[in-house]
Amino acid sequence: VTDREVAVIGLGLIGGSLAGALRRAGAHVLGYDLSCERAQTAFALGLVDGVSDHPADAVRAADMVLLAVPVRSIVELLPEIDAVTPPGSVILDTGSVKGPVVDAMGRLPGAARAVGGHPLAGDQRSGPEVADPDLFEGRPFVLCASSETSDEAMSVAENLVREVRGIPLRTTANEHDRVLARTSHLPQFLSTALALCVRPDDGKLSGPALRDMTRLAESDSTMWRDIAGANRDALVESMREFERQFGALVTAVETSDLTALVEAMESGSARAQSLAAGTDT
Amino acid sequence: VTDREVAVIGLGLIGGSLAGALRRAGAHVLGYDLSCERAQTAFALGLVDGVSDHPADAVRAADMVLLAVPVRSIVELLPEIDAVTPPGSVILDTGSVKGPVVDAMGRLPGAARAVGGHPLAGDQRSGPEVADPDLFEGRPFVLCASSETSDEAMSVAENLVREVRGIPLRTTANEHDRVLARTSHLPQFLSTALALCVRPDDGKLSGPALRDMTRLAESDSTMWRDIAGANRDALVESMREFERQFGALVTAVETSDLTALVEAMESGSARAQSLAAGTDT
Numbered sequence: 001v002t003d004r005e006v007a008v009i010g011l012g013l014i015g016g017s018l019a020g021a022l023r024r025a026g027a028h029v030l031g032y033d034l035s036c037e038r039a040q041t042a043f044a045l046g047l048v049d050g051v052s053d054h055p056a057d058a059v060r061a062a063d064m065v066l067l068a069v070p071v072r073s074i075v076e077l078l079p080e081i082d083a084v085t086p087p088g089s090v091i092l093d094t095g096s097v098k099g100p101v102v103d104a105m106g107r108l109p110g111a112a113r114a115v116g117g118h119p120l121a122g123d124q125r126s127g128p129e130v131a132d133p134d135l136f137e138g139r140p141f142v143l144c145a146s147s148e149t150s151d152e153a154m155s156v157a158e159n160l161v162r163e164v165r166g167i168p169l170r171t172t173a174n175e176h177d178r179v180l181a182r183t184s185h186l187p188q189f190l191s192t193a194l195a196l197c198v199r200p201d202d203g204k205l206s207g208p209a210l211r212d213m214t215r216l217a218e219s220d221s222t223m224w225r226d227i228a229g230a231n232r233d234a235l236v237e238s239m240r241e242f243e244r245q246f247g248a249l250v251t252a253v254e255t256s257d258l259t260a261l262v263e264a265m266e267s268g269s270a271r272a273q274s275l276a277a278g279t280d281t
Numbered sequence: 282v283t284d285r286e287v288a289v290i291g292l293g294l295i296g297g298s299l300a301g302a303l304r305r306a307g308a309h310v311l312g313y314d315l316s317c318e319r320a321q322t323a324f325a326l327g328l329v330d331g332v333s334d335h336p337a338d339a340v341r342a343a344d345m346v347l348l349a350v351p352v353r354s355i356v357e358l359l360p361e362i363d364a365v366t367p368p369g370s371v372i373l374d375t376g377s378v379k380g381p382v383v384d385a386m387g388r389l390p391g392a393a394r395a396v397g398g399h400p401l402a403g404d405q406r407s408g409p410e411v412a413d414p415d416l417f418e419g420r421p422f423v424l425c426a427s428s429e430t431s432d433e434a435m436s437v438a439e440n441l442v443r444e445v446r447g448i449p450l451r452t453t454a455n456e457h458d459r460v461l462a463r464t465s466h467l468p469q470f471l472s473t474a475l476a477l478c479v480r481p482d483d484g485k486l487s488g489p490a491l492r493d494m495t496r497l498a499e500s501d502s503t504m505w506r507d508i509a510g511a512n513r514d515a516l517v518e519s520m521r522e523f524e525r526q527f528g529a530l531v532t533a534v535e536t537s538d539l540t541a542l543v544e545a546m547e548s549g550s551a552r553a554q555s556l557a558a559g560t561d562t
Contacts, residue, residue: 120488183487187494192549193527203559206464207401213468217553221546225539239531246474250520258506265502268473272498278484
């Protein structure tokens, strides 16, 4: 593990946490962030061994490059990163949508060494200040191959996931994006819409549930703009499905069809419980 | 405080927690629950000093009666409880909707000693097994007078709230119900609808956010059936407002109007942050 050089492009919550976890595991980590202030914070917090002023400088001697920037930036950066990363090194991203990223990876000259990734961890906060080397502990870390990804590159990516104590989970980009539309992207926009319904003075008459349900609304809007753009069709489909399910509840309440309401609640409860059982493992 | 007799009708999460907190504060607490098993559990857990087979037996010698059953049962029980509770004692409920309860209180022969209450605490779990005498610590506990409630009764209720370490918060039933429709009842049904959108196998591809957003869906359906019935108009209004806000986000995603999406997210984030600041105090 020692003597290995890792470059982390983007030192927010995910990039900073990966950097910290890999440094703890013995890697030498060079970081880059568009924001000089964030890069300096990551350095000051000991998440990276050093920072570069340009992505190309960070990756030039890297055995492994991690791209932890918003999805649109990943797609834009890939050709440049691929061009300056040494042969034999592996490129892994952490974007929340995998289709456009894996497509772009498949078109690179160095397509064989590029792997799509997405750690299912994090929260509404962002920035290196909240980075945590334990963030990935026991959490699934999705890995998606493009049609060109080599088995060797995938194997290196899986080892990296285990080094940061995550659980490698291989799936296709398409499957990832359709499921995440329901399990991650839909909840994000529900939280935003709920926050928009609440009046400024309502806080004093609210319990812990409202906070739980509006926490996601504080998430970084640039990151989510990119996710919505990159996973539009699957996201719209899941939003429409939600509108149907919620609309049926509105009708049940409005017509005082309390039997239908109880049935829906019992089904929802069973679904939530099985989700909890599945994700608490 | 000692030698005081409190009757708690309904020994679920809220009733059990109140019983435990008052017993800790030195009161002698008699409990009743429709379910003999729950009553026995509450007794076995030390939440009550004893249990009765009938509500009338529990309240006969009480200085204070707490009604911690679903809203419809509160309204149904009030006349019977009022008839057998000794003069000079105070009746306080904990229902999540206050309009119908406070109306029913105002029509009692003993209207002067009846106070509407709602502790803004609890979670999706129910039953005495999860009761916690610290549940109300630092949380608002809403108190609503009917047109007939005496200042003395309100004062006794406020002292009880302080004894269980809650923060008494006086408001009108109407104001309570309109605000709680947005801050509590709406989030409940959003959580149910979201749980219904998720497929059984989705759990393995989900992060902590989905769990946060579907936790409420596990709440007791009988309690929520009553809430939806008792606060129908305000709830439907808040659900319609949500449909408008969410619909605007769906349109923004579908038309790739990412500027509008970012604006909505920024507004939602500011709202969520001010809520968090207000409720974290």
